[in-house]
Amino acid sequence: MAQLTYRDAVAAGIAQEMRRDPNIVLLGEDVARAGGVFKATVGLLEEFGPKRVKDTPISEQAIVGAAMGAAMTGLRPIVDLMFSDFFAVTWDIVANQIAKTRYMTDGQVTLPLVIRSANGAGSRFGAQHSQSVENWAMTVPGLKIVAPSNPADVKGMLAAAIRDDDPVLFFEQKSLYAAKGEVPDGEHVVPLGKANVVREGKDVTIIALALMVPRALKAAEILKEQHGIDATVVDVRSLVPLDTQTILREVAKTGRLVTVEENPRLCGWGAEIASIVAEELFWDLDGPIVRITTPHVPLAAANNLEDAQLPSPERIVAGVAQLVD
Amino acid sequence: MAPGVAARNPQLSISTETRLKLYRTMLECRVLEKRAYDLFMQNLIKGTSHLALGQEAIAAGFGTAMRPDDYTFCTYRGHNHTLVRGVGMTEILGELMGNSSGLMRGKGGSMHLTSVKHHMMGSYAIIGAHMTIANGAAWSAQYRGTEQVAVCFFGDGTTNIGAFHEALNFAVIWKLPVVFVCENNLYMEYTSIHDVTAVEHPAADRASAYGLEPVLIDGNDVDVVYRTAQRALEIARKGGGPSLIEAETYRHGGHSRADPGKYRPDEEVKAWLAKDPLPRYRARLLELGINVADIEKIEAETNAAIDRATEAARNAPPPPLEIANTDVWADGGSAWRN
Numbered sequence: 068m069a070q071l072t073y074r075d076a077v078a079a080g081i082a083q084e085m086r087r088d089p090n091i092v093l094l095g096e097d098v099a100r101a102g103g104v105f106k107a108t109v110g111l112l113e114e115f116g117p118k119r120v121k122d123t124p125i126s127e128q129a130i131v132g133a134a135m136g137a138a139m140t141g142l143r144p145i146v147d148l149m150f151s152d153f154f155a156v157t158w159d160i161v162a163n164q165i166a167k168t169r170y171m172t173d174g175q176v177t178l179p180l181v182i183r184s185a186n187g188a189g190s191r192f193g194a195q196h197s198q199s200v201e202n203w204a205m206t207v208p209g210l211k212i213v214a215p216s217n218p219a220d221v222k223g224m225l226a227a228a229i230r231d232d233d234p235v236l237f238f239e240q241k242s243l244y245a246a247k248g249e250v251p252d253g254e255h256v257v258p259l260g261k262a263n264v265v266r267e268g269k270d271v272t273i274i275a276l277a278l279m280v281p282r283a284l285k286a287a288e289i290l291k292e293q294h295g296i297d298a299t300v301v302d303v304r305s306l307v308p309l310d311t312q313t314i315l316r317e318v319a320k321t322g323r324l325v326t327v328e329e330n331p332r333l334c335g336w337g338a339e340i341a342s343i344v345a346e347e348l349f350w351d352l353d354g355p356i357v358r359i360t361t362p363h364v365p366l367a368a369a370n371n372l373e374d375a376q377l378p379s380p381e382r383i384v385a386g387v388a389q390l391v392d
Numbered sequence: 393m394a395p396g397v398a399a400r401n402p403q404l405s406i407s408t409e410t411r412l413k414l415y416r417t418m419l420e421c422r423v424l425e426k427r428a429y430d431l432f433m434q435n436l437i438k439g440t441s442h443l444a445l446g447q448e449a450i451a452a453g454f455g456t457a458m459r460p461d462d463y464t465f466c467t468y469r470g471h472n473h474t475l476v477r478g479v480g481m482t483e484i485l486g487e488l489m490g491n492s493s494g495l496m497r498g499k500g501g502s503m504h505l506t507s508v509k510h511h512m513m514g515s516y517a518i519i520g521a522h523m524t525i526a527n528g529a530a531w532s533a534q535y536r537g538t539e540q541v542a543v544c545f546f547g548d549g550t551t552n553i554g555a556f557h558e559a560l561n562f563a564v565i566w567k568l569p570v571v572f573v574c575e576n577n578l579y580m581e582y583t584s585i586h587d588v589t590a591v592e593h594p595a596a597d598r599a600s601a602y603g604l605e606p607v608l609i610d611g612n613d614v615d616v617v618y619r620t621a622q623r624a625l626e627i628a629r630k631g632g633g634p635s636l637i638e639a640e641t642y643r644h645g646g647h648s649r650a651d652p653g654k655y656r657p658d659e660e661v662k663a664w665l666a667k668d669p670l671p672r673y674r675a676r677l678l679e680l681g682i683n684v685a686d687i688e689k690i691e692a693e694t695n696a697a698i699d700r701a702t703e704a705a706r707n708a709p710p711p712p713l714e715i716a717n718t719d720v721w722a723d724g725g726s727a728w729r730n
Binding site: 177 | 475508516532558566
């Protein structure tokens with residue numbers, strides 16, 4: 068086991084796969100010589116050379132379109148989109164083209180590509196560089212969606228995403244880039260579509276994603292110490308495909324469900340999980356389902372305003388305590 | 393404006409065999425689109441359809457010049473570009489009719505004709521996107537060292553969308569083996585392209601912004617198109633990078649099924665019908681001494697082929713219901729949860 072940062076795990080995952088398969092290529096703005104604006108691709112140009120690691124102009128449509136065309140003709144491209152907010156600039160290519168082409172062509176076209184981006188808040192970048200946009204993608208059939216919470220999952224799920232024959236949107240939470248964690252040595256692959264039970268408790272099941280996972284774990288400690296409430300925490304990790312078996316099993320054990328979402332309120336992924344649990348597990352529930360989210364507003368830049376918007380351990384504690392007490 | 397390529401290379405000769413192929417290919421496009429129109433009028437084709445009647449010389453000229461493994465990317469006005477890559481008339485009409493004989497068994501429809509085995513990599517219905525995607529196929533060919541070229545067809549209206557400009561810049565800086573072909577039929581949907589464009593020639597006048605040679609050709613002269621295609625393909629294949637070609641043409645009908653095209657002045661329509669690429673080329677073949685019997689044989693064969701294809705497509709059953717939810721994913725399924 069090595070200690071890696073979340074940021075270094077990105078480069079480690081890409082490098083592991085690029086060593087294995089010469090058809091894997093990486094492109095994006097500042098991704099090669101600069102090593103990425105978040106320094107998540109440092110060393111890749113040096114190891115794999117300018118033919119495989121390519122800087123691009125600020126042309127998100129051209130970048131993602133090139134990845135699609137390359138994927139349909141034999142390469143396995145990885146796009147670095149920099150900020151996930153930039154999906155809005157290239158949404159035609161993602162939502163109309165990449166997501167639908169396999170279906171429309173009756174399976175003739177296969178699109179093994181990954182679009183990485185820095186997602187989420189906590190860095191005081193304001194409303195256009197801090198969004199959690201996984202829900203945009205979740206509304207479009209044909210896109211797989213992954214959002215890891217720790218360095219081991221970054222490396223392992225990125226490897227799985229690169230190996231996957233379908234388009235995968237890989238959301239890295241930008242305020243986790245400096246977080247450290249144990250990453251297994253040697254080849255490391257974490258299958259997509261498997262939720263991870265990161266803490267087991269008997270009173271309530273908290274389901275969280277990305278930055279909300281460490282916050283939910285912190286909340287669980289406080290709940291145990293101050294309220295005597297024992298919480299299960301599930302890191303959902305992969306929104307599409309969604310591991311409903313693990314979710315339903317873990318909610319059934321405690322009879323209580325709380326989702327913690329960084330995205331704005333309306334149609335957040337937690338709403339889909341709440342809907343599934345309500346339909347399929349209603350008679351096992353001991354109380355209403357609680358969703359803790361960022362309010363349905365754009366994100367502010369100031370420290371105290373942004374902090375107040377995102378679900379904090381304290382807000383999670385309050386939401387859970389209200390349900391359980 | 394630099395003179396057109398063909399004008400500078402008048403000495404390039406085209407064999408009789410190739411000329412007859414060009415004529416046959418144009419004629420196949422013509423009868424296919426006419427039949428698509430008739431089937432629409434009989435309510436056997438639903439949805440919409442964007443016919444390329446009048447624009448056959450561009451598809452035929454490029455289709456004949458391309459190597460079998462070169463890639464085609466085109467727009468929703470792409471029945472002809474699909475046909476010229478070798479896709480059967482039945483498969484095209486079947487897709488328009490939405491039945492099991494269709495190229496994609498009705499899952500795509502008129503605007504999305506694709507046949508990967510013919511290297512016909514798709515018809516794209518959101519303006520501009522496919523220029524960026526064609527770059528990707530060209531990049532892949534460059535990376536794999538296959539000397540394949542991607543040819544991307546688009547309309548004059550595309551020259552005013554952002555992706556056009558992103559794609560051209562990108563293709564030039566990566567020196568990609570891609571040929572961009574603007575089929576300027578003078579109208580973006582229902583509006584004259586001149587009313588909405590800052591320059592006279594929507595593609596050619598933008599070429600210099602990307603360090604490309606402006607190439608403006610008569611898109612209704614199939615010999616000119618064929619020679620221009622040969623040159624651009626050769627440049628791309630030898631590592632010389634992208635080309636941007638503007639081929640002037642005219643669609644004989646409206647933008648789509650819903651559009652009778654009444655906004656076009658009668659004199660303009662008349663003038664362009666006089667430049668119809670098919671009778672024009674037939675006359676040239678006769679002038680060149682090609683036997684009329686050879687031409688008539690092609691005409692008879694083509695007319696018989698479209699009738700056979702129509703019958704086959706009309707008699708095909710609807711697509712099996714079970715494919716409605718298949719092939720979202722590479723495993724053939726559509727599951728988003730376990």
